[in-house]
Amino acid sequence: MSHSRDLLAQLVRFDTTSRESNLALIDFVRTYLQGHGVTCELVFNEHKNKANLLATIGPADVPGIVLSGHTDGVPVDGQRWSVAPFDLTEQDGKLYGRGTADMKGYIACVLACVPALVRASLRMPVHIALSYDEEVGCLGVRSLIERFCAQPVKPLLCVIGEPTELKPVLGHKGKLAMRCDVHGAACHSAYAPSGVNAIEYAACLIRELVRLGEELKAPQHLNAAFDPPFSTVQTGVMSGGKALNIVPQQCSFDFEVRSLPAQDPWQVAHQLRLYAEHTLLPAMQAVSAQCAIGFSELSSYPGLATSSQSQAAEWVAQFCGSRDFGTVAFGSEGGLFDQAGIPTVVCGPGSMEQGHKADEFISLQQLDACDRMLERVVEFVRQ
Template identity: 75%
Template sequence: MNSSRDLLETLVAFDTTSRESNLHLIDFVRDYLAGFDVPCELVYNASRSKANLFATLGPADQPGIVLSGHTDVVPVDGQPWTVPPFELSEREGKLYGRGTADMKGYIACVLALVPALVHAPLRRPVHIALSYDEEVGCLGVRSLLKALEQRPVKPMLCIIGEPTELKPVLGHKGKLAMRCDVHGQACHSAYAPLGVNAIEYAAELIGELGRIGRRLQAPEHHDKRFDPPFSTVQTGVICGGKALNIVPADCRFDFEIRALPSHDPSEVAQQLQAYAEQQVLPRMRAVSEQSAIHFSELSTYPGLATDAHSEAAQLIAEFSGSRAFGTVAFGTEGGLFDAAGIPTVVCGPGSMEQGHKPDEFVSLEQLEGCDAMLRRMLESIC
């Protein structure tokens, strides 16, 4: 029952959608590790409904390697699954189920390595780090990293096992998600000039976001390692209005910036806020002094840009068997580990082409490849 395939079957059966608790999965991992006399530390959220897990195997007084994964998965609501999403189904060499690719397949491979880790003469420690709420803004890992900051010895490398088809990834974009609330003044639509139409002024702000985004596409802002090679801006949610014959008093929209590691995404938010205060709000308040525009942060995480000549890059090349370093468009917890002073790379089984979709899967070949990569890591620190 210690094979990566069997462990994945157990992990998939836990519904750890971000809106749910992950404690049943964490309890399983804690008990699994206890079976090998491996203690672990749990770092809970404020309501103690979720927890991060951190365990160390080997000499804790040496810099070691963190094998990190998130336990939460995205919802299956409304998706046309042809197999039960929280049961592992096998078909033609593929293992189907929510989280198989993103990223319980990697966690299963890490846990399958535990028996070998326990019996190996480790010169350096291996740390297992499992987090919660990655899918909703990389929230849980922050408290785990805060706890790790108190330790006298920092890890030399963190491997984030997001699905990259086991290709070593050294970079990804950062993200800033924002909300804008526009408050105007309602009135009968027959007297529209007497009101402040919040939807129309929100549309002006969204239009300005589009102009900022187009400026970021200029060649001088490009980084050809990424696809697309520039920072992107997009509005994803908008709501407002009560009825067609009422000038809407309120409108809200959410937008995000996916920024190159060299670009501070808050610059976009600051530019939009300046436009709002200087160009839009004065016209609104000329009609109603109570008009307001308010910006609030929804979530943020930094990008990752590990040097291809760093020790971390050389290690993942050795473990993965490839020096074809790449980047990915999606974000990970890697930027937060890196910001905490832990050199970080991304490399795991499966493909994000299957992540977040119905009938998500990871191939048995990819699981076996991840097992082999982790065994090479183990051999290098024995």
């Protein structure tokens, strides 16, 4: 565990908040892997300031196991930390720092098992896959998955090390994030009926979203494996207007749909668009033909629903020593791997109860347990 702890200390020092570059961390990992004789492929974003990393240990011509994690983290702005967020601090059996739980603790353990993988004679490969921009919509991993899909053989299993306290998670919801822009007609508020109030029409759209969200709670849509057991809709950001005595011309709001794996979140967006086009726009354009309502996608990723009877589930149960399969409320890159034909299970050290908060931490006990889990992975892939 001391090796994992030391590697975690190095990883935490890199500020890889999604708005920042992750290249310094990626270069550290590449140098570490090259020091053990492992070659890496980097897949850059279009601006060349972020990169995914893909490394393969063992025979590349047979299906293997992917150990996957994201390198980015959420901001510390406005949070009251009692320790330095980008220095690892140990107190009372806990390791504090941004990303310790979500999810640099897992990455550190994966890197710590590299020497054992290199020494072993492997019957199947282990792929190390590190991505960027997971926290802002699972953006970077898509080009990484394309690399797997372009290879002659696909992996048999992907283990995504999001913090689940090392319990095997087979399902999570998908997410669709959208922006709605409402363009009205401004005028002096004393003559409000002569204008088109963009904020008020945005409020009508949000009210319709609330109604659509209530419909998703109907008994026929429920899945008791999830908490909450239904797809959810919520508006999180809204802006509009210039002054109280001006009928606002512009208003925009961002909303999200977190959908059960069997449901299509785009259905909500489609129904809202129909409501805008058939109910609101005619009234708006009767006052001003320039009025409009537009929708744009901010981000999306699919849900995950791996069968408990699958080989992937069975293998991860062996690795972590538990068949207590579950689901989580948060999303992951798992749905994208699964969608590409790579069976996926989410299982990693730490708890999301600590993720995204001030004084984020992972316990030494969880880090040690993850090392033990990965030792079983090494034994599994040996000749």
